[in-house]
Amino acid sequence: MASFKLNNQNLSQIAAKVLVPQYNRSILKTGIVHVGIGGFHRSHQAYYTDQLLHDETTKDWGICGVALLDFDAKIYNTLKEQDGLYTLIVKELDGSLTKSVIGSIVEYLFAPEDPKKVIEKMASPEVKIISLTITEGGYNYDEATGAFNFGNTLIQQDLDNPQAPKTIFGYLTQALKLRKERSLKGCTIQSCDNIQGNGHVAKKMLLSYVRVAEPGLVAWIEANVSFPNAMVDRITPATSALDIEILKESSDIDDAWPVVCEPFKQWVIEDDFIEGRPAWETVGAQFVEDVVPYEKMKLRLLNAGHSVLGILGALYGFSTIDEAASNADISSFLRIYMGNEVTPTLGGLEGVNLKNYKFSLIQRFGNTYIKDQIDRICSQSSAKIPIFILPVVYEQLEKKGSIDYAAFVIAAFAIYSVGVNEFGTQLIIKDAMEIVLNEKAILSRKNPEAFLEIESIFGKLKSNETFVEAYIKAYQNIVQNGIEKSVKDINSNVLNEI
Known part of the structure; x- marks a missing residue:
């Protein structure tokens, strides 16, 4: 017909x-x-x-x-x-x-x-x-x-x-x-x-x-x-x-x-x-009357969650978000990140069951029929990370809370920005700052802190010893042991999820 x-x-x-x-x-x-x-x-x-x-x-x-x-x-x-x-x-x-x-x-x-x-x-x-x-x-x-x-x-x-x-x-x-x-x-x-x-x-x-x-x-x-x-x-x-x-x-x-x-x-x-x-x-x-609590919830859980799945998924060699979300180790990483680092930064949310919302995100990310491309989610990460992830870092540093998972994501982003994963697969990087990201990512192979020198993304984060220590530890772990073992290792240290 x-x-x-x-x-x-x-x-x-x-x-x-x-x-x-x-x-x-x-x-x-x-x-x-x-x-x-x-x-x-x-x-x-x-x-x-x-x-x-x-x-x-x-x-x-x-x-x-x-x-x-x-x-x-x-x-x-x-x-x-x-x-x-x-x-x-x-x-x-x-x-x-x-x-x-x-x-x-x-x-x-x-x-x-x-x-x-x-x-x-x-x-x-x-x-x-x-x-x-x-x-x-x-x-x-x-x-x-x-x-x-x-x-x-x-x-x-x-x-x-x-x-x-x-x-x-x-x-x-x-x-x-x-x-x-x-x-x-x-x-x-x-x-x-x-x-x-x-x-x-x-x-x-x-x-x-x-x-x-x-x-x-x-x-x-x-x-x-x-x-x-x-x-x-x-x-x-x-x-x-x-x-x-x-x-x-x-x-x-x-x-x-x-x-x-x-x-x-x-x-x-x-x-x-x-x-x-x-x-x-x-x-x-x-x-x-006030959108702010709902915005924070969505940006720091859904949008940041997407970036986490995209960056880690790219290093694993996955091509779609549902593949990353279906990986048990990446899923656990995301659950712990949302529970231990993001949730403490969220205020009162009238009419929202936060625990149910986070569980629904895992289900949505894993929808095998959506097939959201990882390279789409990772595009313009230089603009997304300061909005979705870094505010959580700053608040957690101020209250002396956990920032290990966020630091791990930034380290993974530095390695991702080299443009090739550990399996030799070329990564499709679409970013207005692609050249700067790549240059600093290559310098980071000898000095991991070089990536944090991109002030338009990271501001003064390089001067925070607590964050830098967690970032370098994560960076070196990924480089020495590979992304899969590194994710397993960081997960094994934490019992809390969502």
């Missing part, structure tokens, strides 16, 4: 096989501009919004997806050819697939093609929210100081060419400037990235840029733009060619870029939307 190309015209035929939008997409207003229309946005915020749009009274919250960077051309062209539609494939724990077509993205723009069009859309009176999934590195701050990085050549380009920006900060500044000049209302800038205090960070970085680019705009932003914090969670691996083929064979849908994800989802949001918001709470989101 012939498959149907996913687009508006073929929705009625596709509806015979999978769930499709039951709302009239043509009458939706674009209330949200979202920058960064990759897999996570489409499995999370766009999914929640799609569910909400099935309420016939909701017509003001369609999404305009913006592809910001040159290499985003593929996703832009895909959405354009498919009328913004895509298939969400939920890989259940029993291996079954729950499929639905998502229709909340009703417009799509490619920023490099027409920057002014994107600026105008962001400045549109009907747009109440500009949301972001631009990755941890997209916020352009120095990990050691927390200050905005004006040394970034793209930032310099935006300052010199404000009407043809390359970064999110250039776009937001020009859009907000238009709103002010046209006496329009402000809007909400909503970060959906894995950064603790992501709203606070977005505000701090934007205002840092604006003070240099458009200093007269600062007071207007402070009075008319809100930056709610949020915690987001749904494991969303890269889509494979096999996923595309299975969708075509099982459901007769020809979708060039479906999204696959796990069944679990969570969205905890600070209720601070200056010009209104969708009623996402009616479809499972949770609005709270």
